[in-house]
Amino acid sequence: xxxxxxxxxxxxxxxxxxxxxxxxxxxxxxxxxxxxxxxxxxxxxxxxxxxxxxxxxxxxxxxxxxxxxxxxxxxxxxxxxxxxxxxxxxxxxxxxxxxxxxxxxxxxxxxxxxxxxxxxxxxxxxxxxxxxxxxxxxxxxxxxxxxxxxxxxxxxxxxxxxxxxxxxxxxxxxxxxxxxxxxx
Amino acid sequence: xxxxxxxxxxxxxxxxxxxxxxxxxxxxxxxxxxxxxxxxxxxxxxxxxxxxxxxxxxxxxxxxxxxxxxxxxxxxxxxxxxxxxxxxxxxxxxxxxxxxxxxxxxxxxxxxxxxxxxxxxxxxxxxxxxxxxxxxxxxxxxxxxxxxxxxxxxxxxxxxxxxxxxxxxxxxxxxxxxxxxxxxxxxxxxxxxxxxxxxxxxxxxxxxxxxxxxxxxxxxxxxxxxxxxxxxxxxxxxxxxxxxxxxxxxxx
Numbered sequence: 243x244x245x246x247x248x249x250x251x252x253x254x255x256x257x258x259x260x261x262x263x264x265x266x267x268x269x270x271x272x273x274x275x276x277x278x279x280x281x282x283x284x285x286x287x288x289x290x291x292x293x294x295x296x297x298x299x300x301x302x303x304x305x306x307x308x309x310x311x312x313x314x315x316x317x318x319x320x321x322x323x324x325x326x327x328x329x330x331x332x333x334x335x336x337x338x339x340x341x342x343x344x345x346x347x348x349x350x351x352x353x354x355x356x357x358x359x360x361x362x363x364x365x366x367x368x369x370x371x372x373x374x375x376x377x378x379x380x381x382x383x384x385x386x387x388x389x390x391x392x393x394x395x396x397x398x399x400x401x402x403x404x405x406x407x408x409x410x411x412x413x414x415x416x417x418x419x420x421x422x423x424x425x426x
Numbered sequence: 427x428x429x430x431x432x433x434x435x436x437x438x439x440x441x442x443x444x445x446x447x448x449x450x451x452x453x454x455x456x457x458x459x460x461x462x463x464x465x466x467x468x469x470x471x472x473x474x475x476x477x478x479x480x481x482x483x484x485x486x487x488x489x490x491x492x493x494x495x496x497x498x499x500x501x502x503x504x505x506x507x508x509x510x511x512x513x514x515x516x517x518x519x520x521x522x523x524x525x526x527x528x529x530x531x532x533x534x535x536x537x538x539x540x541x542x543x544x545x546x547x548x549x550x551x552x553x554x555x556x557x558x559x560x561x562x563x564x565x566x567x568x569x570x571x572x573x574x575x576x577x578x579x580x581x582x583x584x585x586x587x588x589x590x591x592x593x594x595x596x597x598x599x600x601x602x603x604x605x606x607x608x609x610x611x612x613x614x615x616x617x618x619x620x621x622x623x624x625x626x627x628x629x630x631x632x633x634x635x636x637x638x639x640x641x642x643x644x645x646x647x648x649x650x651x652x653x654x655x656x657x658x659x660x661x662x663x664x665x666x667x668x669x670x671x672x673x674x675x676x677x678x
Binding site: 268277291300302304310 | 459488543
């Protein structure tokens with residue numbers, strides 16, 4: 243172990259002495275200028291690439307995404323509002339239609355009832371008229387029949403009187419008797 | 427020899443070496459440069475290619491990119507307000523660079539860019555430089571009110587101003603050292619425990635039987651280092667926000 247450690251440390255020294263100066267490598271000023279030149283070159287190019295291309299591009303991507311998301315959200319909100327409006331309109335329409343149907347039914351009902359009343363009235367009127375006409379006709383018929391009866395009665399009475407008495411009564415006497423009888 | 431050196435030496439992973447030439451010049455391409463390029467490409471891959479479809483419903487990559495964006499944006503907005511969003515691309519690049527450096531650095535055989543003090547200090551200097559430049563441009567001399575809190579007795583004022591100045595000056599140091607030290611210490615610890623496993627196995631006898639113990643420790647430490655990698659990047663980003671907030675709203 244000890245020998246190994248020795249060889250290790252001597253190796254370090256031998257190496258440092260042969261290829262490089264004895265200073266600790268990061269403090270070796272020989273390569274400072276080279277490092278600074280290359281650092282300026284690489285970092286300068288990196289800065290230009292980042293500030294000119296990469297960062298504006300990422301910023302644009304993020305902005306684009308933000309716009310897309312908020313646009314989609316706005317769109318969905320608008321769509322939802324539209325859908326709600328459509329639902330409201332449909333409900334209104336339905337209520338309207340229902341009200342109209344009810345009104346129509348009521349109106350039809352009233353009209354039918356009115357018509358029925360009217361029909362009945364006209365029928366009753368017709369019936370009454372024909373009843374009256376019939377009564378008039380019956381009255382006339384009765385009158386006529388009564389008149390005939392009187393004639394028949396007069397004839398019968400004349401014939402009876404002729405048979406009984408052998409001679410015909412006076413024309414006026416029979417009629418007067420019937421009329422007198424009629425009065426009783 | 428080289429491989430065993432790499433396995434045993436916990437410092438080896440921090441060595442910066444040129445990949446295309448023998449010596450290091452100001453512009454030579456090193457392993458550090460390579461991983462800076464890899465980190466930048468990884469961040470670019472996630473943020474640019476991942477979002478190329480611009481889908482409203484994101485895929486996995488785009489969701490990750492958006493999460494990173496929103497995380498940093500909420501941090502920036504929370505600490506600086508809407509006005510601070512002008513610094514958002516800067517804080518975002520910084521956070522992504524640091525977090526990817528830390529995470530990629532946890533993969534074995536990689537190089538951790540943020541384990542170099544010069545890198546973290548450069549970032550801290552950039553932040554403080556931005557604070558000073560923006561503060562002076564925006565508020566002029568009023569920016570100096572940052573060092574003069576209102577409602578302090580005149581007697582105490584010199585001391586308070588001195589303390590404020592010291593605290594302001596120490597900011598880049600603490601900001602850079604915090605990240606650097608965390609990365610350095612974590613990687614050294616992992617490496618030391620890894621070396622323990624190899625050494626104990628190689629020694630035979632009782633130590634070889636106990637060698638799974640440091641291996642378990644490595645697993646737990648790796649989970650902890652994942653936490654540290656993200657947490658330190660977050661701390662770096664939020665402190666950047668706090669300091670930049672001083673530039674936007676000087677005076678307490």
